[in-house]
Amino acid sequence: MENGLILGIESSCDETSVAVVKDGRKILSNIIASQVDWHRKFGGVVPEIASRKHIELINPVIEEALIEADIEFEDLSAVAVTYGPGLVGGLLVGIAAAKGIAYSQHIPLIAINHIEGHIYSNFIAYQNLKPPLVCLTVSGGHTDLLYFKGLGEYEILGRTRDDAAGEAFDKVARVLELGYPGGPIIDKLAKDGDSTAIELPRPLINASNYDFSFSGLKTAVLNYINNQKQRGEEIDEVNLAASFQQAVVDILVTKVVKAVKETGVKDVILAGGVASNHQLRAELKTKLDDLKVDLYFPPPKLCTDNAAMIASVGYYRWQQGDRTEYSLNAEPNLKL
Ligand code: KG4
Ligand code: ZN
Numbered sequence: 001m002e003n004g005l006i007l008g009i010e011s012s013c014d015e016t017s018v019a020v021v022k023d024g025r026k027i028l029s030n031i032i033a034s035q036v037d038w039h040r041k042f043g044g045v046v047p048e049i050a051s052r053k054h055i056e057l058i059n060p061v062i063e064e065a066l067i068e069a070d071i072e073f074e075d076l077s078a079v080a081v082t083y084g085p086g087l088v089g090g091l092l093v094g095i096a097a098a099k100g101i102a103y104s105q106h107i108p109l110i111a112i113n114h115i116e117g118h119i120y121s122n123f124i125a126y127q128n129l130k131p132p133l134v135c136l137t138v139s140g141g142h143t144d145l146l147y148f149k150g151l152g153e154y155e156i157l158g159r160t161r162d163d164a165a166g167e168a169f170d171k172v173a174r175v176l177e178l179g180y181p182g183g184p185i186i187d188k189l190a191k192d193g194d195s196t197a198i199e200l201p202r203p204l205i206n207a208s209n210y211d212f213s214f215s216g217l218k219t220a221v222l223n224y225i226n227n228q229k230q231r232g233e234e235i236d237e238v239n240l241a242a243s244f245q246q247a248v249v250d251i252l253v254t255k256v257v258k259a260v261k262e263t264g265v266k267d268v269i270l271a272g273g274v275a276s277n278h279q280l281r282a283e284l285k286t287k288l289d290d291l292k293v294d295l296y297f298p299p300p301k302l303c304t305d306n307a308a309m310i311a312s313v314g315y316y317r318w319q320q321g322d323r324t325e326y327s328l329n330a331e332p333n334l335k336l
Contacts (some may be wrong), residue, residue: 193238
């Protein structure tokens with residue numbers, strides 16, 4: 001059917017999500033089955049568990065997405081699926097489901113880059129938002145700063161050389177035995193802490209490029225914890241969370257402001273799980289207000305992994321005539 005109804009499928013990490021989106025921006029359903037409870041006790045996503053859970057969940061989630069949207073398979077115009085980056089086992093489950101639907105319904109299969117999906121979550125949330133803009137995508141797997149010139153037209157300004165910003169949050173939370181995922185827990189703890197209490201490095205903050213590096217910061221936190229333990233002194237988790245978060249926020253805000261000044265854009269968008277961070281949002285907003293630049297971030301449900309964002313990119317691709325072959329394979333290390 002040519003009615004602009006796209007089924008999106010997302011299974012790159014630990015959420016099995018299926019959505020129906022009309023015309024790229026109107027969500028009819030966005031079902032997200034999180035596996036976080038199964039991974040929590042391991043302090044991170046266990047790929048083998050993720051693959052098995054995706055297999056169990058994918059069909060019921062597809063069914064629920066269609067029921068909630070009140071449509072049938074026959075009503076769909078195309079199927080869009082994440083093919084990377086992510087965990088190969090999970091990606092393959094989503095791809096197999098998408099191929100089955102596309103083949104049986106004689107509709108196009110459209111392969112989508114997960115990171116591009118995160119960016120488009122802003123276009124769903126803010127219907128009038130248009131490029132040019134600067135986008136910071138910060139998640140458990142990625143830290144990418146982009147100059148977005150038009151739909152589908154990006155220039156990558158910089159990315160992380162080692163750990164992603166969310167990964168740093170998760171690793172620090174793990175050594176402090178705070179739980180998983182670490183970002184929201186540190187975000188909450190940091191509110192009551194003194195962010196100047198513990199001195200931590202801010203790698204590459206003044207570098208002339210837009211690259212990021214978080215592994216040195218994570219190591220500095222580990223060293224601090226080990227030193228305190230050796231001295232028999234207590235670890236002040238609240239101040240450590242606040243100091244660590246301040247360092248991450250300082251780095252991210254500095255690079256975004258530099259990108260805004262260099263490109264002259266009037267809009268900035270945040271995407272990815274770390275875009276939910278309260279301090280990042282607040283400090284970036286203050287800095288951008290001074291420059292008369294607007295900041296957009298998606299609502300919580302569109303910030304973390306979801307299939308609506310995949311269906312949204314899929315719609316624009318479908319309109320442009322993009323079609324993916326059935327030989328499509330997962331690309332765990334796919335870049336933008
Ligand atoms: O985008 P996402 O759901 O999954 C991918 O990695 O693709 O992002 C998850 C990441 C995790 O590392 C999590 O700790 C982090 O986003 N995160 C946060 C917050 N909420 C989620 N990090 C900092 N502050 C938060 N409030
Ligand atoms: Zn993601």
